[in-house]
Amino acid sequence: MLSIKNLHAGIEGKEILKGINLEIKAGEVHAIMGPNGGGKSTLSNVITGREDYEVTGGSILFEGKELLDLAPEERANDGIFMSFQYPVEIPGVSVSNFLKASINANRKAKGLEDISAREFLDKVKEKSELLEIKKDFLSRSLNEGFSGGEKKRNEIFQMAMLEPKLAILDETDSGLDIDALRIVSNGVNKLKSKDNAVLVITHYQRLLDYIIPDFVHVLMDGKIVKSGTKELALELEEKGYDWI
Ligand code: ADP
Ligand code: MG
Ligand code: MG
Secondary structure, eight states: OEEEEEEEEEETTEEEEEEEEEEEOTTOEEEEEOOTTSSHHHHHHHHHTOSOOEEEEEEEEETTEEGGGSOHHHHHHTTEEEOOSSOOOEEEEEHHHHHHHHHHHHHHHTTOOOOOHHHHHHHHHHHHHHTTOOHHHHTSEETTTOOHHHHHHHHHHHHHHHOOSEEEEEOTTSOOOHHHHHHHHHHHHHHOOTTOEEEEEOSOTTHHHHSOOSEEEEEETTEEEEEEOHHHHHHHHHHOSTTO
16 A cells, blocks of 8 residues: 655755655554654655645655655545644534535545535544544544544544545654543544554553554654564563664
């Protein structure tokens, strides 16, 4: 699904990613861990094309297509979803209407008509039941006055509704409390299938008690310096990063 080869990227002339290689197949959950400042968020931003980092070498193929040639919206429309560390508040726009607009933007890019009211409602029903989201939540203004847990719930609900092929969840600096941790991990576990893949970026091994990754990678100083299975996360929890 995703094939990153020798990726180099930086900002303002400073190299941050120094040759990243990563292969993610459909059905897999990958976790990236590593010390603060190692380049984890930079990697997720470069994959989604969200910020104007300068890519100086390498490639990112998504289903065989070069992502680096695509605008962020095109990447999203192709099925890449990224969680928001700092979600925007949109007063007057409900969660439900925001989602409908996102879905329709996505459909438009594929040359499809707007989702029908019926189909949308059915989907809302299915996904909100799956994620245990209450009805009144859907009519609230987007992110306005949301607690940390509610923001996370909204994000996971958005992911469920958009049904991305690749979901990237960068949780590093968001200080997930136990509530948010459960919401995110339950959501990911319920939405996991053989056709989609998840990349979880986290500072905390604790998240990986709930989301069991197939592979764990350590990103330090712009490089993936070690890869392994979930046992690697436990080892990191115990020994820190210095031994690597
Ligand atoms: P991590 O997510 O692993 O903590 P980041 O990708 O956020 O790491 O940061 C990697 C390095 O790049 C850090 O040294 C950070 O200061 C720098 N960096 C990231 N984003 C920017 C930016 N927008 N401007 C300047 N430096 C940045
Ligand atoms: Mg950081
Ligand atoms: Mg980060």
